Amino acid sequence: xxxxxxxxxxxxxxxxxxxxxxxxxxxxxxxKPSVINQPGKQFPQVNSEGRVRAQIxxxxxxxxxxxxxxxxxxxxKDDKGVWTGESAPQDEGFHYYQLWxxxxxxxxxxxxxxxxxxxxxxxxxxxxxxxDFYAMKDVPHGQVREIHYFGKSSNSMRRCFxxxxxxxxxxxxxxxxxxxxxxxxxxxxxxxxxxxxANLIMDNLIAEGKATPFIIVMDNGSWAMPRMERPAQQxxxxxGERPRQGERPAGFRSMAGFAxxxxxxxxxxxxxxxxxxxxxLADQPHRAMAGLSMGGMQTRAITLANPEVFSHVGxxxxxxxxxxxxxxxxxxxxxIKFLFVSFGSRELENRRAGxxxxxxxxxxxxxxxxxxxxxxxxxQTAHEWQTWRRSLYEFAQRIFK
Numbered sequence: 001x002x003x004x005x006x007x008x009x010x011x012x013x014x015x016x017x018x019x020x021x022x023x024x025x026x027x028x029x030x031x032k033p034s035v036i037n038q039p040g041k042q043f044p045q046v047n048s049e050g051r052v053r054a055q056i057x058x059x060x061x062x063x064x065x066x067x068x069x070x071x072x073x074x075x076x077k078d079d080k081g082v083w084t085g086e087s088a089p090q091d092e093g094f095h096y097y098q099l100w101x102x103x104x105x106x107x108x109x110x111x112x113x114x115x116x117x118x119x120x121x122x123x124x125x126x127x128x129x130x131x132d133f134y135a136m137k138d139v140p141h142g143q144v145r146e147i148h149y150f151g152k153s154s155n156s157m158r159r160c161f162x163x164x165x166x167x168x169x170x171x172x173x174x175x176x177x178x179x180x181x182x183x184x185x186x187x188x189x190x191x192x193x194x195x196x197x198a199n200l201i202m203d204n205l206i207a208e209g210k211a212t213p214f215i216i217v218m219d220n221g222s223w224a225m226p227r228m229e230r231p232a233q234q235x236x237x238x239x240g241e242r243p244r245q246g247e248r249p250a251g252f253r254s255m256a257g258f259a260x261x262x263x264x265x266x267x268x269x270x271x272x273x274x275x276x277x278x279x280x281l282a283d284q285p286h287r288a289m290a291g292l293s294m295g296g297m298q299t300r301a302i303t304l305a306n307p308e309v310f311s312h313v314g315x316x317x318x319x320x321x322x323x324x325x326x327x328x329x330x331x332x333x334x335x336i337k338f339l340f341v342s343f344g345s346r347e348l349e350n351r352r353a354g355x356x357x358x359x360x361x362x363x364x365x366x367x368x369x370x371x372x373x374x375x376x377x378x379x380q381t382a383h384e385w386q387t388w389r390r391s392l393y394e395f396a397q398r399i400f401k
Contacts, residue, residue: 042055094124114190147277217274310336311338316395340373340374
């Protein structure tokens with residue numbers, strides 16, 4: 001009898017342990033409206049765990065889901081036809097999201113809209129421990145100007161946004177360096193000022209004396225490579241055989257083709273237009289290029305091919321420069337004053353870096369070869385805007401010194 005009682009107790013404890021392990025942790029009920037909601041809208045909300053809670057009235061819908069970070073979460077309908085639900089904890093920073101209503105993807109009517117994934121959609125901000133560096137503060141502020149111009153190379157009207165630092169309109173005898181800053185795939189020229197907070201990052205850095213004031217040009221680098229113009233795939237050289245001096249490897253030519261359309265627009269239209277209309281220091285030592293993801297890949301291809309145009313280079317989550325790239329790009333090693341490469345820590349953990357080997361090792365090899373390089377890792381972030389905000393913050397402090 002005693003052994004029987006002990007056995008029953010053990011089974012009960014085991015069953016309770018299994019239930020406890022399968023029961024999800026309770027959601028912390030300290031949700032607050034996201035700081036990038038439309039005025040007066042209470043949803044979406046974010047709690048201290050980084051969970052996002054969405055709510056929408058859809059009385060006739062049969063299924064509603066919150067879609068964020070490539071995961072869909074079912075919402076629950078109440079007796080008034082209002083659907084509510086929340087996500088798992090998200091990384092700090094900005095995230096795109098959308099709602100699915102009976103299979104149709106729609107923006108959340110409560111959030112402001114941002115251009116990403118090739119459409120205008122919803123965004124939510126998860127408060128970050130280091131959000132002070134891109135916060136709106138009582139400091140002198142620059143301006144983000146919307147510029148329309150005609151691009152001869154594309155035979156079309158184009159638009160870019162130009163950040164001018166505080167004092168630009170008062171210090172009329174001052175000329176400024178320029179950073180050409182590119183967005184990622186599926187985004188456009190609004191990304192760096194809207195999602196990236198580039199202007200606020202610069203305002204705060206300048207106010208703290210951490211960055212040299214410079215102009216930032218944010219243009220649309222979206223591309224479509226014509227199928228007939230795609231560079232022919234070339235066989236790899238036999239093992240041990242290296243390209244001749246001055247000959248660029250097949251991978252370099254492929255990347256150049258990838259960015260060819262935007263490169264022509266940048267060099268023939270955008271830079272001349274900016275130098276003609278703004279008080280720039282219009283020379284290579286005072287011109288930089290950087291970009292995130294696709295924009296980083298474009299930066300890589302364009303700067304390798306044109307080191308006489310840019311002196312400071314930043315590549316955020318877009319691969320890296322190998323020693324072979326540099327050795328086969330005449331003048332790059334000698335003319336580039338500073339080379340910055342960055343990733344989110346989760347990107348490196350998930351091996352999203354790609355493009356020609358380990359980016360940290362590639363960057364270190366260039367440093368050992370005599371180049372001024374810096375490799376930065378954003379802690380606890382992936383292929384997302386918090387990685388790129390932090391990357392710009394680190395990059396901007398190190399250029400034009």
